[in-house]
Amino acid sequence: MNPEPFSADMVIDAVSAVFMVVGALMSLAAAVGLLRFPDLLSRMHAATKPQVLGLFLLLSAVGLQMRSLWVWPVLVVAWIFQLLTVPVSAHMVGRAGYRTKHLHRERLSSDELEAVVQHAARKRGSTDEEQRGG
Amino acid sequence: MNRKRISLRQELPLLVWLVIVWCALWQDFGPGNLLFGALIAIVVARLFYLPPVELGGRFNVLRAVPFALVFLAKVVAASFQVLYLAVAKGPRVLSAVIAVPLRSHSDLLVTATGHVISLIPGSLVVEVDRSTSTLYIHGVNVRDAADAAKLRKDVRDTEAGLIRIMGTKEEVSALKQEVGS
Amino acid sequence: MMQLVLTVTAVVLSLAAAGVIIRIARGPSLLDRVLAADVLLGILGAALCIDMAVNRHLNNLMLLVAVSIIGFIGSVTVARFVADRREQPRES
Numbered sequence: 584m585n586p587e588p589f590s591a592d593m594v595i596d597a598v599s600a601v602f603m604v605v606g607a608l609m610s611l612a613a614a615v616g617l618l619r620f621p622d623l624l625s626r627m628h629a630a631t632k633p634q635v636l637g638l639f640l641l642l643s644a645v646g647l648q649m650r651s652l653w654v655w656p657v658l659v660v661a662w663i664f665q666l667l668t669v670p671v672s673a674h675m676v677g678r679a680g681y682r683t684k685h686l687h688r689e690r691l692s693s694d695e696l697e698a699v700v701q702h703a704a705r706k707r708g709s710t711d712e713e714q715r716g717g
Numbered sequence: 718m719n720r721k722r723i724s725l726r727q728e729l730p731l732l733v734w735l736v737i738v739w740c741a742l743w744q745d746f747g748p749g750n751l752l753f754g755a756l757i758a759i760v761v762a763r764l765f766y767l768p769p770v771e772l773g774g775r776f777n778v779l780r781a782v783p784f785a786l787v788f789l790a791k792v793v794a795a796s797f798q799v800l801y802l803a804v805a806k807g808p809r810v811l812s813a814v815i816a817v818p819l820r821s822h823s824d825l826l827v828t829a830t831g832h833v834i835s836l837i838p839g840s841l842v843v844e845v846d847r848s849t850s851t852l853y854i855h856g857v858n859v860r861d862a863a864d865a866a867k868l869r870k871d872v873r874d875t876e877a878g879l880i881r882i883m884g885t886k887e888e889v890s891a892l893k894q895e896v897g898s
Numbered sequence: 899m900m901q902l903v904l905t906v907t908a909v910v911l912s913l914a915a916a917g918v919i920i921r922i923a924r925g926p927s928l929l930d931r932v933l934a935a936d937v938l939l940g941i942l943g944a945a946l947c948i949d950m951a952v953n954r955h956l957n958n959l960m961l962l963v964a965v966s967i968i969g970f971i972g973s974v975t976v977a978r979f980v981a982d983r984r985e986q987p988r989e990s
Binding site: 608609612613615616619620621622624625627628629631632633635636637639653654656657659660666667669670673674677678681694696 | 737738740741742744745746792793795796798799800802803804807808809810812813814816831832835836838839841842843844853855857
């Protein structure tokens with residue numbers, strides 16, 4: 584299109600290439616986080632956030648490469664579904680993890696839920712407060 | 718079957734969303750497909766009846782667009798923050814579970830806030846107390862009380878933004894009073 | 899250039915998958931493994947996306963959606979199941 588050596592096509596290609604590499608790096612970030620974080624709840628951060636951004640970048644790359652406006656709605660819908668489902672599954676896993684005491688207490692600087700949970704447990708009269716596994 | 722009839726106006730956002738999904742999947746926004754999609758959306762909404770989401774009755778597009786942009790930027794920041802923490806801090810990272818009482822008691826706003834919170838940097842919803850609408854949030858890299866206060870303020874600000882977009886009129890005026898005083 | 903991108907992303911994604919599989923193998927608890935499996939599905943989705951972008955087709959789109967739905971339903975179900983089982987006294 585342009586007389587310059589840098590045509591619009593090449594720019595789009597370059598942008599999508601960058602998106603793809605960064606998107607793949609986000610997966611790597613999730614993996615590194617999974618390996619290096621100490622407890623389940625910190626690992627959840629690593630598992631959820633880079634996935635959302637990674638999928639966003641990769642879907643954008645697909646949209647850019649297809650060179651067609653009609654694919655964008657599908658991609659946006661796919662991403663919105665991801666946005667809606669990822670926090671839900673993360674919350675479910677996190678809640679189960681907290682309730683089954685998969686926490687390392689020494690890695691928390693404060694825990695304001697513990698008092699509430701213990702209060703509720705005392706009200707219920709259950710006595711399994713000592714079991715805090717790792 | 719005793720079900721409350723819901724007005725078409727209340728159902729409209731759901732129907733519009735279903736039509737958009739339908740057309741996006743077909744990659745065809747022609748009038749025929751739109752009509753057929755609307756038909757299917759109505760049939761689906763009638764057949765698979767779900768309790769209606771109680772909307773605030775208003776939606777401020779002017780506020781929604783900047784909010785969406787800020788949200789996108791925050792998603793990017795969140796990922797890079799996780800990457801940084803994973804590489805630099807790793808096993809030594811400190812976190813905290815913090816209780817954040819929300820202003821709004823509507824299910825929609827609490828859900829929306831929880832979703833946004835889960836996606837912005839360093840926070841994740843662990844538990845929700847629906848009766849007092851309190852979110853219990855796990856924050857990563859929260860070392861002391863100052864960090865916790867900052868996270869709490871972040872969450873409250875996010876909720877304020879969502880209230881400005883789609884809260885009820887009472888919530889907005891309460892928010893205005895709170896900011897003004 | 900696309901060939902180079904393909905190589906780089908393939909290497910990066912393989913490394914990521916390897917790390918996640920290590921976490922699945924090592925993971926101290928069931929929930930860790932579920933989380934890691936979820937991320938593994940995410941990496942699979944990323945690979946599908948890159949295939950689509952490089953080869954310029956949309957055939958994998960439905961597969962991508964199916965994969966993410968499986969990840970979602972799977973982790974929610976397992977989280978539910980774990981929470982239910984552990985609530986009974988003395989077990990771990």
